[in-house]
Amino acid sequence: MATIDVLERNFPGRRAQLKREILLGALACFNEHGLDVTTIEMIKVRCDTSVGNIYHHFGSKEGLAAALFFSSLEDQGRLLSEYLEKAQTAQEGVSAIVYSYVDWVANQPELASFQYQGRSMVAKGPYSDELTARNRSRNQNLLNWWNVPGRRELIKSIPLELFPSLIIGQAESYCRAWLSGRVHTTPTAYRAHLAQAAWLSLGTDVQGNS
Template identity: 60%
Template sequence: MDTADLLERSYPGRRAELKRDIFRKALSLFNEQGIEATTIEMIRAECDTSVGAIYHHFGNKEGLVAALFFTALEDQARLRDAYLDAAKTTEEGVQALVFSYVDWVEQQPQWARFQYHARFAVTKGPFKEELAERNKTRNLRLRQWLAESGRAAELQQLPAELLPSLIIGQADSYCRAWLAGRVKGSPTAYRGILAQAAWRSIRAEAPAGD
């Protein structure tokens, strides 16, 4: 999957062509120049459109950054849910969460790189409440899955808010290092090891003698 594929999935059709072009050019500039250094005028020049057209779609630069960030989150969630729907056991579900995260980062490195850089800006900016609501909705899907067929009984008694960090935390750390060029091994090459580590961190201990 490349950037164009992600944008076609998220904003299909000819009417969204300008929006996709703005997204594509803005994503490239934000990653190359940095979010703070990139201006609306720079994006306008790359898109060969008007500043008014950009403001019409996104309101301002903060709105464009948030729209890109939310687009990445939604695409990531689509892949996660597809993997999770195919899981039959609790362990396979945890594996699905790790696999989908790692696979998405490797398939979409430019989006993932932007997502990491933009998270602080969106968390502290005018769209922080919308981000909180979106995260709540995304985490609800995980809690609903765990509630099915008594899966929670297979896990340690842990705060629900801690589970995403325990499951994804190690994969997230490795993916960040890979995107930054600090490690060379492909994230997907280690996804099995990362999934095993995630499962060990949350599974309930078997009773003595089992």
């Protein structure tokens, strides 16, 4: 699935075509040069547009980064919801979270690479409140899935702020290594291993008992 597909879902229609083109150009610049080095002028040249168009649609470099970052979060969230809808047990839920994360990174390496470097800029910049609100909404949706008999027992003794790291931490570490070229096997090849590791990190055994 191409990056343009993600942007078309988040910025649909012909009237948003220029927005999508600017975002694609910004993404290429951010990944090639880094967030700090990339300038609006560089993005302008890459997109063959005007500085005025960029500022009109996004306001600033921080606005561009936030639009790309939130598009990534939205797309990840869609895939996670699809996977969780098919999960019934707690262990299947853990696998759904890990599988959706790994599959998304493997399918969207450009956006994933940007997401890792862009998180700090968004979290510390003018869009930090929006990021907090989006994270709170996403976390609440996850909690709603877990908060049923047979699932809630698994997480009731785990601090909520620790829960995502226990499930995603090892998958994130491998995905970062893959994106940087330090390892070469696609993360999807190891997703079953990563899901099992996440399950065991919650204090469970192989049979799914907590």
